[in-house]
Amino acid sequence: MAIQRTFSIIKPDATKRNLTGAIAAKLEAAGLRIIAQKRIHLTKAQAGVFYEVHKERPFYDELCEFMASEPIVVQVLEGEDAIAKNREVMGATNPAEAADGTIRKEYALSIGENSVHGSDAEETAAVEIAYFFSGLELVG
Ligand code: DAT
Ligand code: MG
Secondary structure: OOEEEEEEEEOHHHHHOOOHHHHHHHHHHOOOEEEEEEEEOOOHHHHHHHOHHHOOOOOHHHHHHHHOOOOEEEEEEEEEOHHHHHHHHHOOOOHHHOOOOOHHHHHOOOOOOOOEEEOOOHHHHHHHHHHHOOHHHOOO
16 A cells, blocks of 8 residues: 555544644554644634535534534644554544544544544545645645
8 A cells, every 4th residue: 555645633522622632642653644734713614615525414514513613633644554544543433333542432522523534535635635735734
């Protein structure tokens, strides 16, 4: 597997509980390099565009509200097989189903307030990175 880039978010429930560093440390320990990172506060509309793929789901409005409720930290992660590696260290969407040692098992509060986002494929990673970062901000 080649070196990949993926997009990551440390979500409002985690920034609020001062877990930015703890989560970044878990990502780095998994072999992912943080090649871009910034703290931002999304509007609900901006969150809505990011999660547009879920717009027909019953939790969409609640999800957008949550993502705009507090600051988030957006990151670009780089490494061998980075997309799958990040999904592995994140754990399952529902923390009740997340494996021991994963970020969501350790920190997530619920299926909605689940501490982190990670891209699910190369195409979505490219779109998500471009939504938040310019090329000059990616320092590999
Ligand atoms: P993931 O974040 O693991 O990629 P997803 O893409 O299926 O999961 O969903 C995006 C986010 O939407 C997820 O992180 C939290 C929220 N979500 C998903 N399923 C939900 C549900 N059944 N109830 C409430 N929020 C949900
Ligand atoms: Mg997803």
